[in-house]
Amino acid sequence: MKKIAVIGAGPAGIEAASALALQNMEVLLFEKSSNTLTNILDKAFLFPDFSLANDMVDKLNKKLLHQNITLHVGTEIVDIKQEGHEWKIIDKKGMSYIVAAVLLSTGYTPFDAKRKEELGYGIYNGVLTSLDLEKMIKYNHIENSMGEKPKRIVFLQCVGSRDEKSGNNYCSKICCVTAVKQAIEVKKLLPDTEVYIFYMDLRMWGQSFEEMYRESQEKYDVCYVRGRISEAATTFDKKIQFKAEDTLVGLPLKMNTDLLVLMVGMEASCGTKQLAKKLSIEGDYGFAQSLNIHLQDNETTSKGLFIAGSCKRPMGINETIADARSAALAIMDYVDVNQSNKESLADNN
Amino acid sequence: MIKFGFNISETRAINLEDCDLENVKKLHREVSSFKLCVSCGACSATCSARQFTDFNIRKIHASFRRGQYAGLQEELKACMLCGKCTLVCPRGVNLRSMIINMRKILLESNKK
Secondary structure, X not given: OOEEEEEOOOHHHHHHHHHHHHOOOEEEEEOOOOOOOHHHHOXXXXXXXXXXXXXXXXHHHHHOOOOOEEEEOOOOEEEEEEEOOEEEEEEOOOOEEEEOEEEEOOOEEEOOHHHOHHHOEOOEOOEEEHHHHHHHHHOOOOOOOOOOOOOEEEEEEEEOOOEHHHOXXXXXXXXXXXXXXXXXXXXXXXXXXXXXXXXOOOOOOOOOHHHHHHHHHHOOOOEEEEOOOOEEEEOOOOOEEEEEEEOOOOXXXXXXXXEEEEEEOEEEOHHHHHHHHHOOOEOHHHOEOOOEOOOEXXXXXXXXXXXXXXXXXXXXXXXXXXXXXXXXXXXXXHHHHHHHHHHHHHHHO | OOOOOOOOOOOOOOOOOOOOOHHHHHHHHHOHHHHHOOOOOHHHHHOHHHHHOOOOHHHHHHHHHOOOOOOHHHHHHHOOOXXXXXXXXXXXXXXXXXXXXXXXXXXXXXXX
């Protein structure tokens, strides 16, 4: 049985591992942290269908029960080397594994909002990230810094995305729809709370995103303001005061809110950055680079080294899973061709 | 001719065919980041002059880009060149330099 190493047990790693296992390959799945799916664990609902994130976690974890999959949690891979037709994987403890092919699915990490100091995250209690709010929604416990139900919640888009000052010129693409989703969830839990979303552009690119946006206006009275918040501070009564320009009216706007939610973007994870650099497949902003975005989006410049999911670029969960399946297919093709090459070499001898 | 008390008002549309965009080209040469603006309004939100006067750098930028220079020279006087706009701009537009160069260009072209 051919052995494949998959690095990173997020949705991409798990889906690819499961697809490969079902095709009779032996999969070694490595995960740095002590748990799988760490980026989804604290999510409440998924866009665009408001399905439970826990369901997704359970379903994906169930796929790992296949006998061909060995899961190594708490195992950080520090080195990957090509040795002839094979690959050698070395973990932090010095253990090494020989495999036929490697799939990198080391994913993303959320932007650290403290880097935008002018927005006050980590300084004022009323400033949260989208991840903090998601947790509050999950446990139905949305409170301001005084422990009261917030009368007003303001979302700010593009924190750490489309921002030269954070070094990220790219669009993280999931934040727009996530804010709309969270705004609706807040209104479902707290119908009397006012919800505002401050945006530069609203990019409703996916199926039924635009309808969600419309629904948020029609049914939930979410208020949209086109303008980027430039700075936030606290008031004496522990509210957050911020400045923006309502660019459509053309006037400066000052506003107080109980909670200011920063929609943080996606950055290449630490593991993605390190391994992509080590393997010389580093693309823009530390993400891993595929050979060809159209036709060979899972292949890399090294034969036998594949990439899937948000280690390549920002991606939603559904895209990630589709991408993982396509990576599994590319790996099967590669292993087949490699195998038949070897056999024909042996025949010739 | 009988005067009915009506007159024909001039069109309010921007006719790009008649716009003199020479100043815009000049500004591009001096401050190439000028064209990166996406009109997010972070500059005018943080602007100190904006809090007390009608000075709106995002609008000035937009008018300038379309060749609508009338009154801009006067409006630009409100800027104190503190540079906060440049600090917050997510697109990396060098607004401070843009304002200085706009003033220069308008001064020259208004002299002619």
